[in-house]
Amino acid sequence: MALEATAKAYCRTISVSTAMCKGCGICVALCPGVLSLAGDGKVSVSNQSLCTGCRNCENHCPDYAIFVKVA
Numbered sequence: 001m002a003l004e005a006t007a008k009a010y011c012r013t014i015s016v017s018t019a020m021c022k023g024c025g026i027c028v029a030l031c032p033g034v035l036s037l038a039g040d041g042k043v044s045v046s047n048q049s050l051c052t053g054c055r056n057c058e059n060h061c062p063d064y065a066i067f068v069k070v071a
Contacts, residue, residue: 011070011071012048012051012052012053012068012069012070012071013048013068013069013071014034014035014045014048014051014057014066014067014068014069015066015067015068015069016035016042016043016044016045016065016066016067017065017066017067018040018042018043018065020063020064020065021042021043021063021065021066022063022065023037023041023042023043024062024063025037025043026057026060026061026062027043027057027058027060027061027066028043030056030057030060031051031056031057033046033047033050034046034047034048034050034051034057035057035066043065043066051068053068053070055068055070
């Protein structure tokens with residue numbers, strides 16, 4: 001009997017509140033391919049398609065400026 005692995009595709013949306021972000025870079029260190037520091041020193045989403053939905057960036061943000069929605 002063969003076991004089949006199935007993976008469900010999830011839609012992930014990352015939002016950053018630039019008003020709340022102080023630019024500490026913790027989230028960028030945790031998700032370097034997904035997030036980056038913009039020219040103004042605030043975080044921006046650079047490649048949302050690489051997001052795995054782990055929410056490490058959201059959970060470690062000291063300013064609660066990142067929101068990850070997994071649907």
